[in-house]
Amino acid sequence: MANLKELRNRITSVSSTMQITSAMKMVSAAKLKRAQDAITEMRPYAQKLEEILVNVSATLDASEGEYARKADNVQKVLLVAISSNRGLAGAFNANIMKAVSNEVSANSNVEYTVFSIGKKVFEAAGRRGLNQIGERNSIYDDLTFENVSEIAEMLMEKFRKGEYDRIELVYNQFKNAAVQRVQVEQFLPVREVEGGNSTSQTDYIYEPSKEEILEDLIPKSLKTQLFKALLDSNASEHGARMTAMHKATDNASDLRKQLKLSYNQARQAAITNEILEIVGGAEALNG
Template sequence: MANLKSIKKRIVSVKNTRQITKAMKMVSAAKLRRAQENVVAARPYAGKLAEVLERLAKTQESDANPLMVKRDGGRALLVVVTSDRGLCGGFNANLSKAADRFMKERKGDFSEMTLMTIGRKGYEFLRNRHTVRKHHGNIFSTLSYQTAALVAAELIEGYLAEEYDEVFIIYNAFRSVMSQDITLEQLLPIAPKAGAEEEIGTEYIYEPSKGALLDELLPKHIEVQVFKALLESVASEHGARMTAMDAASKNATEMIAKLTLIYNRARQAAITTELMEIISGAESIKG
């Protein structure tokens, strides 16, 4: 009988867990729709701004702006974007391991490598493995463009002060609910991508000058890239959590079915044992 009570208690416990995972899945699904809309809205602007900068940069010298100057100091900063909360499968662990692997593989290329972490999970994983220069936590609950602008300003200020010579960012790019791609990009120095030159005969009139436009757009470009990375990470987090909670709910359902079967068998065995005892007692009385 004690065994039956234990099994029944486990069934109740798993059912309660399933209610929680189902609720978390529904919450993530609701948040995912809005996060996905934000990502879809941000991508065209970020892409067009990068295109304009690329066209401008190709016509300017590499030292036209301090943010385009390549230095040989060999100090690198990696910005790692994870989440503040768990229960989202391998979302945080996979990205943190990728950041750790990047730091180890590129260690010989730089005289110094440090981290800026955005999100508590990445910070907890990396703080005892590498030097964390700065940590930003609890920014996703009130995420806005102003938040991204402040982070970008910190990166630009440190780069101009020559605290580091290259800046990279690693984050989960949203592809679908089931798929998130770990993406590594270089933020600083800004360099035009290698590609086809402008078509012959294509001319543009710039007002104000190209240099003035670069001075205005380059910091804006860093802000937009950071904001886009944060939006991608938020959407990826909700997608990963939705998938993880759906899998957890299904596993709970399967476990409940197995435990119920075990309970019924144990209960049937207990009833059979009691009947056998009653029959044996009756037979002994007759004898």
């Protein structure tokens, strides 16, 4: 059994850790509220924009658009991996890296390249020797639509130039504070419209033409798609960290109780031994 000094030091250490995890939990809870409001307000707009895109493009040949170019044989794929800049968020970052690794290992004939948004996936991809073209980890310092649009335009430019046959987003989709689901979502080329999505048979008069509307609408839709993915990931990060720190605080509390019990037992045993020594010495003197 550890001595009293060691137990006191461990109790102090665990108490300090519990204070840190409790504070981090409260900070993440406050940030989660703002991040959750942002993604909740964004989703209806993104969904409506996609519906408009579906209605306008339903009667057009999607293959004519520069963002709808589909390669007969996909050779180069860019994975936009979205993680966080900080850890202590449970399996939040590990799940992204696992999804990226699964994508790369599932198609050995395809050349994969990773573009990282978040320090954790950037560092993990580097350790695994994956091919990377850069990172944009500073986006979380000012997560706005304008800053995200710059990243989206860079990705669209690479696709237009034919550097990649397909671009995919890998991110955590926010469900609630305890549940985040990893999504591998096609970014470019523009996803095909399923036959059942557009039920309207009405002919509309467009001003300007459908082609001109799509020329402006598709880039805006792509920027919105990337912005929504980043907002999802941001909310998921704070939810995962809050849950992880809540569990860590509970575990630290249980460990502190066990250490205090061991400390009291050791202290009682020491007191009992001292009493026995005193009694034994007194009896020896009397004898």
